[in-house]
Amino acid sequence: MQFPEALKYTKDHEWIKIEGNTATVGITEFAQRELGDIVFVDIDSVGKALQTNDIFGTVEAVKTVSDLFLPVAGTVTEVNPGLDGSPESVNQDPYGDGWMIKMTIADTAELESLLDAAAYKALIGE
Template identity: 50%
Template sequence: MANVPEDLHYSKDHEWVRVDGDVATVGITDYAQNSLGDVVYVELPKADEQFNANESFGSVESVKAVSEVFSPVSGAVVEAHESLGDDPEKVNTDPYGEGWMIRIKMSNPGEVDSLLTAAEYEDFTKAETE
């Protein structure tokens, strides 16, 4: 059973968001990393790049597939987790911790309210598996 921490917000594209003031940290969920398999390559944006909500900000590649990652919120990148370039497997081993991908300064923090709660995301992934 995939791990879904209570204190995070989730997108239907399987990203998670941790909110700290107006900065959102974004990564992919345990369910997503498990579906992808061994992550071997992560492509991330540079600092200051702007993204709208639901816009692709990079990609995650496993041995067998490529998957785009979408920003659940709008804003400018304050930091990309560049060390994933050397240790992409952190996305598998610690998706909600060391596997984080970008920190984004939200231009519209209200967007968070339209994301899924942990319970809603859990139901969503169950429906997807069935």
Template identity: 65%
Template sequence: MSIPANLKYTKDHEWVSIEGNIATVGITNFAQSELGDIVYVDVDTVDETVSKDEVFGSVEAVKTVSDLFMPLSGEVIEFNEGLEDEPEKVNSDPYGEGWMIKIELSDESELESLLSADDYKELIGA
């Protein structure tokens, strides 16, 4: 199972890529495989400041809907609009074209709470 070492992870199965003060967020390969075929990604928090661990949107799969949790506090500055027409990109390329949001971080000290790739592997038993 693919767990890129250059990313950080949450216990809720989001991945985070940090570039300066901007974080890109998606769900992990493990999460998308557990959900199954994703048919809709709903994010209605663009231009809003959302605190760590609050819900920023949801993912709808054929059999279930799952909340998406903010890995870090900040303002949601962008939604991956490509997912509106092709939500299946979350299944086919979870760490690439399947990214979901970009956040402008408000508290960089929260980065310390994220899991490393090895910690995440241990969490999911990989």
């Protein structure tokens, strides 16, 4: 299983890649494996200012529907357009083509509360 060192992680299995005041968010390889085959991603939060741990969308797999939680407070600026026609890209490339949203971060100090790769690996027992 992959745990890219450049990312931060949440206990709810989202990852966040920080580029200045902008961040890209998705679900981890562990999360997509637990969910199974992803068949639909529903995100309707573009333009919304949300707080840390607010639900920004859902991901539907063959087995279940799971909420997606925002890692830090901010405003959702973009949804991955590729997910409409290819939700399976979350399974195939969760840290690349399977990203979910881009957002502006309200307070970069919140990033300190997120897990690094080693802490996330420990959380899931790797």
